[in-house]
Amino acid sequence: QVQLVESGGGLVQAGGSLRLSCAASGRTFSRYAMGWFRQAPGKEREFVSAISWTGGSTDYANSVKGRFTISRDNARKTVYLQMNSLNPEDTAVYYCAARTLSYASSRMRDYDYWGQGTQVTVSS
Numbered sequence: 306q307v308q309l310v311e312s313g314g315g316l317v318q319a320g321g322s323l324r325l326s327c328a329a330s331g332r333t334f335s336r337y338a339m340g341w342f343r344q345a346p347g348k349e350r351e352f353v354s355a356i357s358w359t360g361g362s363t364d365y366a367n368s369v370k371g372r373f374t375i376s377r378d379n380a381r382k383t384v385y386l387q388m389n390s391l392n393p394e395d396t397a398v399y400y401c402a403a404r405t406l407s408y409a410s411s412r413m414r415d416y417d418y419w420g421q422g423t424q425v426t427v428s429s
Contacts, residue, residue, distance in 0.1 A: 307331040307418040314423030317391055321427070327420060330379045335379035337407045339423030340416055343397035343425075350400070354368045354386060355409035364409050368394070391427045398422040409413040 313325040327339070340355035354375040355364045363375050374387040384401060402416035410416070 307337070307403050309334040309403060309418055309420035311399065311420045311423040312400045314399060316426045316428065318425055319429050320391050321391050322387070322389045323391065323425060324401055325388065325401075325423060325425070326391045327384045327386075328402060329382045329384070331382075333405075334403075335382060336407060337403045337405060338407055339375075339377060339384040339410065339415040340402045340404070340411070341375065341384075342370055342401060342413060343395075343399045344422075345394075348397075350413060351398070352413070355411060356384065357409045360386050364411055366411070368396070388425070391425075392417040393427045393429045396425060398424050399415040 308330040310328045311348045336358050338357050341353040342350050343353050344350040356375045360377050372390045377384040401420040403418040404416045
């Protein structure tokens with residue numbers, strides 16, 4: 306069983322930055338690929354970014370490419386999402402997810418564990 310706890314969300318002005326963290330429990334964290342998804346009010350949950358178990362492979366949604374960076378620290382059992390140049394369209398609840406396979410995926414159904422989410426609000 307894996308438990309995921311997100312943190313780092315908050316209110317930021319357009320153009321600002323935030324760094325989200327996702328702390329995981331479980332001894333096999335280093336073998337899991339990790340992903341970030343988000344859900345804006347009235348919209349479907351969507352893929353944001355993913356990272357393989359080694360961190361050597363990453364993937365991003367087109368809407369965040371060049372602005373967001375995913376990384377992980379397996380010793381700390383934590384995955385990060387650095388978000389720069391935020392705009393109001395980035396406002397959403399951000400969810401961390403883990404899959405019990407090593408390679409990254411952009412598909413929600415590929416993930417086995419989910420956190421409770423952290424709210425990110427970007428004001429214009």
